[in-house]
Amino acid sequence: MAETKARVARPLSPHLQIYRPMLTMMMSIAHRITGFGLYFGTLILAWWFISAVGPNGYARFEWFAGSWIGRLILFGYTWALIHHMLGGIRHLIWDTGRGLGPTEREWLAAANLIGSITITVILWIIGLLAMGGSP
Amino acid sequence: MSGSAHIRTPLARVRGHGSAKSGTTHFWHQRVTAIANIPLTIAAVIILITLLGRNQAAVAQILGSPPIAIIMLLFIASITIHMRLGMAAIIEDYVHDDTAKLMMLMANTFFTVVVGLAAAYGILKLSFGL
Numbered sequence: 001m002a003e004t005k006a007r008v009a010r011p012l013s014p015h016l017q018i019y020r021p022m023l024t025m026m027m028s029i030a031h032r033i034t035g036f037g038l039y040f041g042t043l044i045l046a047w048w049f050i051s052a053v054g055p056n057g058y059a060r061f062e063w064f065a066g067s068w069i070g071r072l073i074l075f076g077y078t079w080a081l082i083h084h085m086l087g088g089i090r091h092l093i094w095d096t097g098r099g100l101g102p103t104e105r106e107w108l109a110a111a112n113l114i115g116s117i118t119i120t121v122i123l124w125i126i127g128l129l130a131m132g133g134s135p
Numbered sequence: 136m137s138g139s140a141h142i143r144t145p146l147a148r149v150r151g152h153g154s155a156k157s158g159t160t161h162f163w164h165q166r167v168t169a170i171a172n173i174p175l176t177i178a179a180v181i182i183l184i185t186l187l188g189r190n191q192a193a194v195a196q197i198l199g200s201p202p203i204a205i206i207m208l209l210f211i212a213s214i215t216i217h218m219r220l221g222m223a224a225i226i227e228d229y230v231h232d233d234t235a236k237l238m239m240l241m242a243n244t245f246f247t248v249v250v251g252l253a254a255a256y257g258i259l260k261l262s263f264g265l
Binding site for chain 1: 166170172173176180184185187188190191192195198211214215218221225250254256257258260261
């Protein structure tokens with residue numbers, strides 16, 4: 001019966017620390033962490049929209065966005081957004097049954113990471129240029 | 136479970152402890168919003184970049200213009216639904232105490248509704264200028 005078995009200290013399924021770290025595993029963890037971060041990052045998006053209602057509020061937002069901590073958070077938010085989006089596309093590819101083979105999944109994981117870093121850097125270069133060099 | 140538990144059938148014992156039969160709905164809504172998030176995120180990022188370096192009046196005017204406001208409202212709706220589903224999955228994976236889990240799932244709903252509504256309010260205020 002299930003009740004008697006439940007009292008026996010059965011071995012649990014191996015967790016993260018048992019396995020050798022692999023890129024696909026790391027990208028799986030990164031997908032969850034970036035999703036978790038974006039969840040709270042949406043507060044900044046809401047703040048940005050509400051702040052645009054008046055000049056004083058917008059000045060406060062611009063002060064935050066221009067500060068080093070603000071820039072760091074926004075850079076992290078940008079990377080998390082792009083990484084989670086590319087990771088999501090990877091999951092959608094998997095949903096079709098494609099890309100699950102040993103070489104494909106490694107390639108997709110690497111593309112996810114390299115793609116997210118590249119796109120984030122490009123977006124920030126465009127963004128900083130769009131601001132016309134003003135800090 | 137003790138006493139008369141042994142006379143209960145295995146089926147009776149597991150009833151009410153298993154699937155709430157909403158897994159497919161969760162999966163489907165998660166995928167629908169995931170797909171919607173792709174073009175909406177790309178659009179939102181492009182809009183954001185074009186707004187960089189502009190003053191508040193210009194930002195308010197552009198964000199409040201009909202096509203941009205509609206894109207941003209769709210973006211907010213899609214990401215907050217997606218956020219709620221994703222965080223629910225995280226809570227269900229790591230929080231095993233029933234009371235704590237229910238409280239956190241509830242807090243998750245409250246948070247995503249409040250953030251979504253606050254962001255939508257900002258956009259609507261810019262659009263209608265009330």
